[in-house]
Amino acid sequence: MPGALLEQERRRSIPGASTGQTVDGIVKPVFRWTVLLISWLAVTLTFTDRLAWASVAVEAGRTLGLPVAALGVFVTAFYSGYVISNAVGGLSSDRFGSERVMLCSLVPLGLATFGFGFTTSITYGLLMQAIMGLAAGANHAATVKLIVSWFGLTERGRAMGLLTSANSFGVVLANAIVPSLSVSIGWGGAYNVLGLITSVFGLAAFLILRHRPAPQAPAPSPRFDPMLVFRNRDLTLLGLAGFCAMWGTWGVAFWANALMTRQFGMTPVQAGGLLALFGVAGMVSKPALGFLLDLIGSNKKKPILICVFTTFAAALIIYSGLDSIGEFTIATPLLGLVAFIYTPVLVASVSEVAGPQQTGTAVGITNAIWQLGSVIVPIAIGVVFSATGSFQVAFLALAAGPLLAALLMLPVRYKAAV
Structure with a gap:
């Protein structure tokens, strides 16, 4: 009885709990949507x-004297830091x-982004991008952990779908505003603006969240366990598939932006507009699939992932054969539908296999594995395009x-731990 009374008192003390609702016997405060x-x-x-x-790569590359094949080095510098901080975060x-x-x-991400706007040498730019990556990577596991703590299993699909739609919206935002900012105030000025906004928001978010404990938050993990993913066969396969x-x-x-600009003579604004459509499609598809997951149950995640990955590969093969702005305008949003839609399913699968107490560790380490692809692919595709001069070959390599x-999903034995 004393334990039950203490638990009731703890939940009454949580802001927003009194205005929430009860689902499966667990208080679900309205504040969870603010957290989301x-x-x-x-x-x-x-x-x-x-x-x-x-x-801004093409414009900035000209300023810094970088050849096309070397434009990806800044991306690789970012992701080298990003991969490390995913696991640590x-x-x-x-x-x-x-x-x-x-x-x-x-806050550090914003400061480093602001600093990158003053790049005048390759060495300084690589350093700033590496710091940006080190700062940015920790945020992924933190946000997923918040969602797992505030949303129960029966509504986590829609919450994770909405959260991961932000990835796609970031694509939309970057391609919609950065080219215009770059034209107006220069590519360095665009980075200055983004950096200031990021740091101010980071401080505000902490002030809002710091005294708002989740009613179903798991106890802190008693120890660091960096080998968690590699001891679990299914988590390892999910990491490699991602x-x-x-x-x-x-x-x-x-x-896509740089390749279409180079091979098909599009302006950066035209190519950016197409990539914005790519992101919009992903932004819509992920929440839709998240809601569907809540309806059909968590045991359907494996066949859904296999289907989506296969469709994505086929879409890239078809996309590689396009050669006009009209075709790209129709096909780019369709490609965006399948290029992002798997994310909430993959993230939810990892968090559910790992369990709530170790969600941060599992999500951070698997995302570090996933993002290794982002470290390698900019340079790899740059080399492919430089060697062949072919948009088609580059996209076949992506497929x-x-x-x-x-194929990696076939042997996964999915079983939720929550």
């Missing part, structure tokens, strides 16, 4: 900062709390990723 909004905005800003380079979220990790991610899928997704996001992801 803050997490969504945090992911949006992170992705906008990291994808801004795709919109996941471990830290389980141990110290998501709101603290978010603060330590967004690596291959991200190869295709971020290969398109980073290279190999999701095709392999579908």
Whole structure:
């Protein structure tokens, strides 16, 4: 009885709990939607900062004297830091709390993004991008941990779908505003603006979240467990499948703009508009699939992922054969539908296999594996395009990723731990 009374008192003390509803016997405060909004905005800003380079690479490359094949080195510098901090951020979220990790991610990211706007040498630019990556990576696990803590299994699909739609909206935002900002105030000025917004938001998010404990938050993890993913066969396979899928997704996001500008004579604004359509489609598809998952149940995640990965590979193969702005205008949003839609299913699968107490660690480490594809693909596709001069060959190389992801999903034995 004393324990039950203490638990009732704890839940009464949580702001917003009195105005919430009860689902499966668990208090679900209305504030959870504020948590989702803050997490969504945090992911949006992170992705906008990291994808801004795709919109200014050609102009900035001319300023810095970089050949086309070398434009991806800044992306690789970013992701080298990003991969490391994903794992560290996941471990830290389980141990110290998501709101603290978010603060330590967004504020330094904003400062480094602001600093990158003053790049005048390749060495300085690589350093700033590496720092940006180190700061940005920790945010992913922190936001997923918040969603798992505030949303129960029966509504987590829609919450995860909405959260991961921020990735796609970041693509939309970067391609919609960065080219115009670059024209108006220069590519460096565009980075200055993004950096200021990111740092201010990071501080505001921490102030809002720091005294708002989730009613169903798991106890802090008693120890760091960096080998968690590699001891679990299914988590390892999900990590490798995500690596291959991200190869295709971020290969398109980073290279489509530059490739269409170089090979088909589009202006950066035209190519950016097409990539904005790519992101809009992904932004719509992920929440839709998240709602569907809540309806059909978690045990259908494996066949859904296999189907989506196979369709994504086929779409990239078809896209590789296009050669006119009209065809790209029709096909780009269709490609966006399948290029992003798998994300909420993949993230939810990892969090459910790992369990709530170790969600941060599992999500952080698997995302670090996934993002290795983003580290390698900018340079790999740059080399392919430089060697062949072919848009088609470059996109066929991207299609190999999701095709392999579908094959890796076949031996997964999915079983939710929550």
